[in-house]
Amino acid sequence: MAKVKYYYDSENLAYKKIKTRKRIKFGYAVLFLVASSLFGFLVFVLLINTSYFETPKDRLQAREIENLQLQYSILNKKMDEIDAVAEAIEDRDDNIYRVYFNKTEIPDSIRKSGFRDIKRYKDLEGYNNSKLVLTTTKRIDKLSKQLAVQSKSLDEILKLAGAKGNLLLAIPAIQPVQNENLRRVASGFGYRTDPFTKVRKMHNGMDFAANTGAPIYATGDGVVVRADNAASGFGNHIVIRHGFGYESLYAHLSKYNCKPGQRVKRGDIIGYVGSTGRSEGPHCHYEVHKDGQVVNPLNFYYGNISAVEYVAISHLANLENQSLD
Incomplete structure (x- = not known):
C-alpha cells in the first residue's frame, strides 16, 4: 500500500x-x-x-587465434635458424670466396637493409596481434632481401670461378725488372721524401733502380692502352689494362717495345729503363691500380721471387727514404 x-x-x-x-x-x-x-x-x-556467454563460434575463433600465435612463434624460431645459416654463408662469402677472387666484401648496410617504405606494412596495423604479425613480416622481408643479395653475390663468384684461369694470368704478379738487372729497390709504396721539393708526400708505386736500357717486363696479361709521354712527370710511360679491374703503369722509360692496342703476356718485354720525365736517375716507377684505386704493388709479387727474396724486397720497400721521382 x-x-x-x-x-x-x-x-x-x-x-x-x-x-x-x-x-x-x-x-x-x-x-x-x-x-x-x-x-x-x-x-x-x-x-x-x-x-560466460561465449558462443561456439567465439570459442572456435579463440582456438584459431591461439593456433596462429603458436604458428608465428614456430615460424620465428625457424627464422632464427635460417638467420644463423645465412650469416655463416655471408661470412664464408666475404672472408673466403670474395677474398680468393680479390673482390671487396659486401657491407652490412646492403646485406641487411630492410624496406624503407613506411606504408608497406600499414594494412597490418590496428589489430590485437599486429605487433607479432608486423615483426614476423618484417623479418621475412629482411631475410628475403638478404638471400637475394647473397644469390647475386654467388652468381658473381660463379662467373669469376669460370674465368679463374684468365684472372690468374691478368693479376700483375711479377716484378717489372728482373733481379739480375736490379741495382736496388730505391723506394716503396707510401709516404716518401720528394727528391726535388724535399717534401714528404704520397708515393703511389715502387721505384726499381737499374741501368739505362735494362728490360721492363709486363707483369700480367693485358692490352696496352697507353705508350706515350703525355702524362705530367712520368716521361715515357706505358699503361696496361689487364681486366678484372687491374691496370699497371711503367714510367720513365728510355724507349718502348710495344704500342697502344697491342695485347701482351706476362713476361713480355714492353720497354726499357730510362730517366725521362721527372726523374732523378735511371729507374722504373711501377704502379698497380685496382678498380681505379692505387694499391701496393708489393702485395702481388708471387710469380717470380722466393720467400726470402720477398722478405728482402719488403724490408727495402718499407723504408721511408727518398723516392727517385
Whole structure:
C-alpha cells in the first residue's frame, strides 16, 4: 500500500493530504523504465564480453587465434635458424670466396637493409596481434632481401670461378725488372721524401733502380692502352689494362717495345729503363691500380721471387727514404 503524505497548512492550521499529479507519476515511471533499460543494456554488454556467454563460434575463433600465435612463434624460431645459416654463408662469402677472387666484401648496410617504405606494412596495423604479425613480416622481408643479395653475390663468384684461369694470368704478379738487372729497390709504396721539393708526400708505386736500357717486363696479361709521354712527370710511360679491374703503369722509360692496342703476356718485354720525365736517375716507377684505386704493388709479387727474396724486397720497400721521382 502506497504511503500517504501530508503537509501543514499554516493558514487553516491543519494537515492536508499531498496529491501527486498523474503527469508527474507518469514521468517517474518513464524515467524508471529508461534507467532500467540502460542498466540492463550495460550489464548485457559486459556479460557478452566475458566467457560466460561465449558462443561456439567465439570459442572456435579463440582456438584459431591461439593456433596462429603458436604458428608465428614456430615460424620465428625457424627464422632464427635460417638467420644463423645465412650469416655463416655471408661470412664464408666475404672472408673466403670474395677474398680468393680479390673482390671487396659486401657491407652490412646492403646485406641487411630492410624496406624503407613506411606504408608497406600499414594494412597490418590496428589489430590485437599486429605487433607479432608486423615483426614476423618484417623479418621475412629482411631475410628475403638478404638471400637475394647473397644469390647475386654467388652468381658473381660463379662467373669469376669460370674465368679463374684468365684472372690468374691478368693479376700483375711479377716484378717489372728482373733481379739480375736490379741495382736496388730505391723506394716503396707510401709516404716518401720528394727528391726535388724535399717534401714528404704520397708515393703511389715502387721505384726499381737499374741501368739505362735494362728490360721492363709486363707483369700480367693485358692490352696496352697507353705508350706515350703525355702524362705530367712520368716521361715515357706505358699503361696496361689487364681486366678484372687491374691496370699497371711503367714510367720513365728510355724507349718502348710495344704500342697502344697491342695485347701482351706476362713476361713480355714492353720497354726499357730510362730517366725521362721527372726523374732523378735511371729507374722504373711501377704502379698497380685496382678498380681505379692505387694499391701496393708489393702485395702481388708471387710469380717470380722466393720467400726470402720477398722478405728482402719488403724490408727495402718499407723504408721511408727518398723516392727517385
